[in-house]
Structure formats: structure tokens, C-alpha cells
Amino acid sequence: MTIGIVGAGQLGRMMALAGYPLGLDFLFLDPAAGSPAGQVAPQLQQAFTDPQALQQLAAASQVLTIDWENVSVPALKALAKGKGKGRGTRICPPVTAIAAAQDRVSEKKLFDKLDIPTTRWRAVDSLKDLQRAAHAIGLPGVLKTRRMGYDGKGQFVLRGPDDIQRAWDALGAVPLLYEEMVPFDFEVSVIGVRSTRGETAVYPLNRNFHHDGILRLTRAPHGAPTLQRLAGRYIDRALGALRYTGVLTIEFFVRHGRLIANEMAPRVHNSGHWTIEGAQTSQFENHLRAILGLPLGATHARGHSAMINLIGTMPEQSRVLAHPDLHLHDYGKEPRPGRKLGHVTLVESTALRCERRSRTLMAELVPGTPIP
Amino acid sequence: MTIGIVGAGQLGRMMALAGYPLGLDFLFLDPAAGSPAGQVAPQLQQAFTDPQALQQLAAASQVLTIDWENVSVPALKALAKGKGKGRGTRICPPVTAIAAAQDRVSEKKLFDKLDIPTTRWRAVDSLKDLQRAAHAIGLPGVLKTRRMGYDGKGQFVLRGPDDIQRAWDALGAVPLLYEEMVPFDFEVSVIGVRSTRGETAVYPLNRNFHHDGILRLTRAPHGAPTLQRLAGRYIDRALGALRYTGVLTIEFFVRHGRLIANEMAPRVHNSGHWTIEGAQTSQFENHLRAILGLPLGATHARGHSAMINLIGTMPEQSRVLAHPDLHLHDYGKEPRPGRKLGHVTLVESTALRCERRSRTLMAELVPGTPIP
Numbered sequence: 105m106t107i108g109i110v111g112a113g114q115l116g117r118m119m120a121l122a123g124y125p126l127g128l129d130f131l132f133l134d135p136a137a138g139s140p141a142g143q144v145a146p147q148l149q150q151a152f153t154d155p156q157a158l159q160q161l162a163a164a165s166q167v168l169t170i171d172w173e174n175v176s177v178p179a180l181k182a183l184a185k186g187k188g189k190g191r192g193t194r195i196c197p198p199v200t201a202i203a204a205a206q207d208r209v210s211e212k213k214l215f216d217k218l219d220i221p222t223t224r225w226r227a228v229d230s231l232k233d234l235q236r237a238a239h240a241i242g243l244p245g246v247l248k249t250r251r252m253g254y255d256g257k258g259q260f261v262l263r264g265p266d267d268i269q270r271a272w273d274a275l276g277a278v279p280l281l282y283e284e285m286v287p288f289d290f291e292v293s294v295i296g297v298r299s300t301r302g303e304t305a306v307y308p309l310n311r312n313f314h315h316d317g318i319l320r321l322t323r324a325p326h327g328a329p330t331l332q333r334l335a336g337r338y339i340d341r342a343l344g345a346l347r348y349t350g351v352l353t354i355e356f357f358v359r360h361g362r363l364i365a366n367e368m369a370p371r372v373h374n375s376g377h378w379t380i381e382g383a384q385t386s387q388f389e390n391h392l393r394a395i396l397g398l399p400l401g402a403t404h405a406r407g408h409s410a411m412i413n414l415i416g417t418m419p420e421q422s423r424v425l426a427h428p429d430l431h432l433h434d435y436g437k438e439p440r441p442g443r444k445l446g447h448v449t450l451v452e453s454t455a456l457r458c459e460r461r462s463r464t465l466m467a468e469l470v471p472g473t474p475i476p
Numbered sequence: 477m478t479i480g481i482v483g484a485g486q487l488g489r490m491m492a493l494a495g496y497p498l499g500l501d502f503l504f505l506d507p508a509a510g511s512p513a514g515q516v517a518p519q520l521q522q523a524f525t526d527p528q529a530l531q532q533l534a535a536a537s538q539v540l541t542i543d544w545e546n547v548s549v550p551a552l553k554a555l556a557k558g559k560g561k562g563r564g565t566r567i568c569p570p571v572t573a574i575a576a577a578q579d580r581v582s583e584k585k586l587f588d589k590l591d592i593p594t595t596r597w598r599a600v601d602s603l604k605d606l607q608r609a610a611h612a613i614g615l616p617g618v619l620k621t622r623r624m625g626y627d628g629k630g631q632f633v634l635r636g637p638d639d640i641q642r643a644w645d646a647l648g649a650v651p652l653l654y655e656e657m658v659p660f661d662f663e664v665s666v667i668g669v670r671s672t673r674g675e676t677a678v679y680p681l682n683r684n685f686h687h688d689g690i691l692r693l694t695r696a697p698h699g700a701p702t703l704q705r706l707a708g709r710y711i712d713r714a715l716g717a718l719r720y721t722g723v724l725t726i727e728f729f730v731r732h733g734r735l736i737a738n739e740m741a742p743r744v745h746n747s748g749h750w751t752i753e754g755a756q757t758s759q760f761e762n763h764l765r766a767i768l769g770l771p772l773g774a775t776h777a778r779g780h781s782a783m784i785n786l787i788g789t790m791p792e793q794s795r796v797l798a799h800p801d802l803h804l805h806d807y808g809k810e811p812r813p814g815r816k817l818g819h820v821t822l823v824e825s826t827a828l829r830c831e832r833r834s835r836t837l838m839a840e841l842v843p844g845t846p847i848p
């Protein structure tokens with residue numbers, strides 16, 4: 105049984121490593137040489153949109169999935185309807201869900217439709233639109249590109265009226281969205297999974313700490329029963345409405361005990377990496393079980409986990425492993441500023457120990473990153 | 477960093493899957509097509525003794541290790557001293573340790589030298605030797621080939637004097653060993669690891685259940701502090717004496733609270749598969765850390781584990797996964813009677829729950845196997 109995956113980054117790599125014990129095979133499509141997933145599985149080194157490569161991928165696979173949400177929706181649609189060898193290929197998650205997550209406006213519309221509280225927002229296609237939006241929603245606010253944003257890229261924070269022109273000059277070349285800047289108390293994310301047989305499961309809530317727009321630390325479970333219930337209800341609603349298959353993630357701001365949806369990702373998520381050692385079944389394995397129509401694995405936590413991202417440079421390996429209970433995940437990438445190169449996971453018996461040790465470890469392993 | 481591995485079976489496969497998160501690469505040597513490890517890593521499909529293939533493997537690797545102890549010692553020795561591209565290659569565990577474990581007589585001599593209690597034994601090279609051995613040690617007893625025995629292969633149980641001729645006829649073509657048959661209470665194994673820097677660690681004791689000479693079930697930790705201490709002392713002694721590098725396993729009979737060494741394996745071991753989910757660091761990861769001179773990972777148990785071998789035929793996958801907390805490991809092998817095709821691991825919060833559920837699961841997943 106071969107799973108075809110568009111994108112061969114670290115998410116695909118960890119998916120393959122979770123799928124091999126189930127006896128699965130993998131084939132990746134990615135134009136990059138030396139990709140994280142290509143080091144552990146075969147890879148077609150072609151453009152994501154190359155119709156022939158996509159057909160080859162589809163023809164070799166029982167089901168297609170993604171490691172990266174910014175794949176070409178038209179290319180996937182053509183494949184799903186399709187002509188040629190890979191025609192009528194099953195794609196998980198559904199292309200409509202991928203499309204919704206690619207565009208911040210359709211994402212916001214979806215949240216609104218599903219009664220999932222989100223930030224106030226307006227689509228912006230001109231300087232005048234932006235002026236009106238800033239007036240209606242207020243300042244400060246954030247101008248974001250509708251597409252291709254990740255790790256804080258394609259965003260401009262407007263603090264006062266003078267920033268309107270500056271923001272427009274910086275981002276105005278593409279369709280945009282303006283939204284209120286929520287003075288949140290903290291950030292969480294919820295990861296849910298729905299199988300092709302309609303079975304669903306939800307992971308314990310992740311508490312996330314960002315810096316410069318990039319996730320630095322996740323602790324889980326964030327043991328707030330009311331928030332967990334609420335997040336579970338929202339993700340269930342989204343999974344059902346989208347007739348979703350696979351893992352879906354929603355990131356929230358928390359303010360005064362309320363959840364405000366920030367964005368969603370139609371895939372396994374950085375804030376769920378702790379599930380490899382810290383949950384009964386990892387998000388990667390459950391994504392595969394879901395898209396293959398297999399029974400889902402249990403999602404409960406085994407202890408209290410912290411996941412620290414290794415960004416830009418890798419700490420010395422022997423220094424990480426000198427902590428005998430740490431789990432290192434090296435994605436096999438060339439170091440580059442701001443690049444996610446790996447992560448470490450810590451599992452402790454209590455939330456307090458987890459909090460304390462994650463602080464000490466951050467100070468040692470990722471010096472210079474503010475410690476929450 | 478590439479690890480070269482001679483043998484591409486399930487042990488190598490699980491080693492690669494444990495090593496990828498550390499950022500390691502692998503290259504296997506095995507004549508078999510479609511091997512378990514060859515499905516997840518590159519493989520040189522050549523004979524184990526092919527000098528050119530061995531040199532190629534060594535030249536491409538920082539360190540060589542084995543997935544199978546019956547490798548050719550002369551070939552490895554030639555490589556370690558060597559000429560050609562892969563010359564002077566570091567081999568872990570040391571070739572002397574591999575050689576000792578390949579021959580039941582040198583294994584017994586080692587146990588005797590290290591004061592590790594073992595069965596009474598005699599080397600047998602003729603029918604007369606066998607008659608003398610049976611007389612000196614008594615009947616019943618077991619005649620075993622000195623080399624290439626595994627999973628109960630190459631053994632003949634002598635119950636009475638009439639069996640002497642029969643046993644000789646069956647096995648007499650090769651060098652043999654006769655040993656007493658120990659009426660043991662139960663069987664355990666201990667897994668230890670020693671790094672190239674001399675650091676050692678020992679896993680909790682495994683309690684093993686065999687049937688027809690093949691391991692069927694392991695439960696761990698076998699929480700008997702006295703036995704654990706004793707086993708720890710024995711394995712430490714062996715690790716030190718052999719100046720060992722990597723994972724070493726010793727299997728024991730337990731009788732009246734005493735440990736009697738049965739045999740040793742210079743490698744990761746089937747009875748340690750539960751460590752993937754059930755220990756802080758798996759035996760596979762610790763073997764790699766050890767041979768690379770990295771700090772060893774913690775070996776303590778996370779809960780109470782049971783590992784059930786899947787032999788001959790695989791149960792239906794969806795049936796296994798319908799137990800939401802089970803971990804399936806499918807080795808990607810063609811089914812064949814008596815062949816180890818995979819295993820499942822269960823981790824429970826108490827020893828009693830683990831014992832009960834492992835019984836129920838065996839009845840369901842491996843019907844026909846006697847349930848301990």
C-alpha cells in the first residue's frame with residue numbers, strides 16, 4: 105500500500121516514519137533536492153504542479169495526501185476528476201478543505217458560517233479598502249496576504265494611521281485581508297482527525313508560544329476542561345462540515361476564557377509534534393489511519409509534554425542527548441536563519457515539572473529565544 | 477552520518493526508523509530482495525560475504541553494525557584490518573564478541589569465565605562424545621549445533637538413551653554441544669548497552685514466553701528486584717569483559733530464584749521490542765547512540781508493556797488497530813509458516829492489567845498459540 109504525498113518536508117518525513125510500522129510505503133513529490141522526506145522515502149523530484157509528475161504520483165499511490173497546504177488546487181482538482189494514469193485519485197484531505205485553508209478570506213467565511221468565533225476582518229484589494237477596513241475595525245490591526253502565509257510571513261502590523269500607506273506599499277501587490285489585532289492572553293491549538301469512515305477523535309489542547317511569528321514551544325495537554333470542550337466542539341464542527349479526512353488543526357487566541365479562531369491548517373501541525381512520544385497515537389499515525397479508513401488510535405496524552413523547536417541552527421547533538429530523557433528529531437535540513445531544523449520533546453509526570461524543565465532546556469538549547 | 481548494517485531484516489528496519497529522528501542515514505547489505513530494512517533505506521543486494529560489497533558498505537559508512545549475528549567473522553575481520561576502500565572500518569559490536577556469540581562453545585566458555593551461571597555442557601564432535609556427554613550430564617538433555625541456531629532451529633531434545641543415536645543422525649554433520657535440560661520455572665532476558673565511551677545502561681528485565689522454540693510474548697518490566705540486580709550485574713560483567721559497544725542481550729532460565737544463562741545475542745533482541753513504546757529510549761536508538769559514542773538514553777520503563785509476536789500469518793490490520801491503544805509493527809515480509817512477520821505492543825498502567833489484556837489479545841490475534 106503506497107501513500108503519495110505532495111511536499112517532502114519534515115511533516116512528510118514524520119508521516120513516513122509513523123507509517124512504516126503499519127507496513128505502508130511512501131512516494132513523495134517535491135522539487136527540492138535533499139528534502140527531509142526524500143532522505144527516508146522515494147521522491148519524484150519535480151515541480152508540485154507538474155501534471156506528469158502528479159499523474160505518476162497518483163498512479164503509484166492508493167491515496168494522495170499533502171505535507172504542505174499551499175499545493176496547487178487546480179492541479180489537484182484536475183487529478184481528482186482527471187485524465188491519464190492517475191485519474192480519479194482519492195485525495196485526502198478533500199481538495200475543497202485545502203482550498204478553504206489556502207485563502208484567509210474563505211477560512212474566515214468558514215469560521216463565520218460554522219459559528220466559530222474569529223477576529224473581525226475585511227477583504228482588502230485596494231488602498232481605499234484598507235483605509236475603510238482600518239476605520240471600521242480600528243487600529244492596531246494586521247494586514248495579511250490572503251495566500252501563502254506561514255510562520256509570520258506576509259504580515260504587516262499597523263499600529264497607527266501612518267502605517268496604512270506603508271503596509272499597502274509592502275503587501276499591496278496581492279489580495280489581502282485586514283483583521284483586528286486581538287490582545288490575547290495566550291494561544292492554543294486543537295488537532296482533530298476524521299477518518300474516511302466518519303470516525304473522529306480530538307487531541308488534548310496544545311498551548312503554543314510564538315516568537316517573531318514562529319512557534320517556539322508547545323506544552324500539552326493544556327488542562328483547561330472548558331477550553332478543551334469548546335475547542336473539541338469547534339473542531340468537530342469543522343471536520344463534519346468539510347466532510348474532512350485526515351488531521352485538521354485550528355489555532356486560537358484565548359481571551360478572557362474565550363476562544364477566537366486565528367487560522368486553520370488542513371494537515372498535521374507543528375504544535376502536535378509532541379504526540380509522537382507524548383500521546384498514545386501520534387498525529388502522523390492517526391492521519392494515515394484516517395485517510396486509509398482504518399480505526400483511529402487513542403489520542404490521550406501520556407504524561408505532560410513540551411516540544412521545543414530548533415530553529416536556524418542545531419544545538420550540538422551530544423549536548424541534547426546528554427539529557428537522557430529527551431527525544432531529538434533532526435529533520436536533516438541545511439541550517440538557515442529562521443528555518444525549522446528539528447525539535448526536541450520532553451515528557452514529564454506533572455505539568456509543573458514540564459513547565460520548569462522546558463524553561464531550563466530552552467535556556468540551554470535555544471539561547472536567545474525569549475522564555476515563556 | 478551513515479550507518480552501515482550487515483543484514484536487512486526487521487531489526488535493521490527498526491534500527492533505521494529509530495535512527496532517522498537523530499538525523500542518521502543508513503545503508504544495508506543483504507542478498508534478499510524486498511527485505512524489511514530495504515523497504516525503508518538503501519540496500520546493497522549482495523551476499524553477506526561479498527568482499528567488494530562489504531568494502532563498498534564500509535567505505536560509505538562511519539561505522540558498521542549488524543542486524544544478524546551469523547555474519548561472516550573472517551569477512552568482518554578482513555574489513556577491520558583491511559585493504560581497499562573500506563579499510564580500518566570501525567565495527568560495533570567488536571568482532572570478537574560477535575565471534576563468541578556465534579559459537580555455543582565459546583559462549584559457554586565466556587559465561588564460565590565471567591562466573592555467570594549457565595547449564596552444564598560438553599562439546600560434541602562424535603557419537604562417542606555424545607554418549608560420554610549424555611552419561612556425564614545425564615538425560616534428558618539438548619543437543620544443539622554450535623553455530624547458526626536461532627528460533628529453536630538446530631536443536632534435538634534427548635529424552636532417553638534411545639535418542640542418542642537419533643540425535644546424532646539428525647545433527648551429527650556439524651560441530652555440536654550437549655547441555656543439560658533445565659527444568660526452569662520461567663525465562664527472562666536482560667538487555668544492556670555500552671557505548672564507545674564506556675557508558676553503560678541496563679533495561680528492565682523481560683519475561684519471555686516461547687512456544688516451539690520461538691518467542692511468542694514478552695512482558696516487561698518483570699519486577700523482581702533481586703533478579704534484576706543479578707541480571708544487571710551479569711550483563712555489566714559481559715559488557716565490560718568484551719569491551720562491548722552497542723546492545724547485548726543475555727537470555728536466562730530462572731530456577732528457584734537463580735539465573736542460569738541460556739545464550740547471548742550480540743545485538744538488539746526480539747524480547748526488547750516493547751522498548752519502542754514502553755521504555756524512555758528504545759533499544760534500537762540506544763544501540764545507535766552507543767556505537768556513535770553519543771550519551772545513552774534513559775532505559776526505564778514507561779508503564780507495563782506486553783509484546784506479542786505475529787508469526788506465520790498477519791492478523792487483519794483493521795482488527796489489530798480496532799484496539800485503539802495497540803501499536804502495530806508490520807515488518808513488510810511475505811507470510812510463511814514460522815516466520816516473524818510483525819509484533820504488537822501494549823502499554824498498561826499496571827502489571828495486572830497488562831497480564832490480563834495480553835492474554836485476551838493473544839486469544840484474539842494469534843489464535844492457536846498457547847496462552848501463558
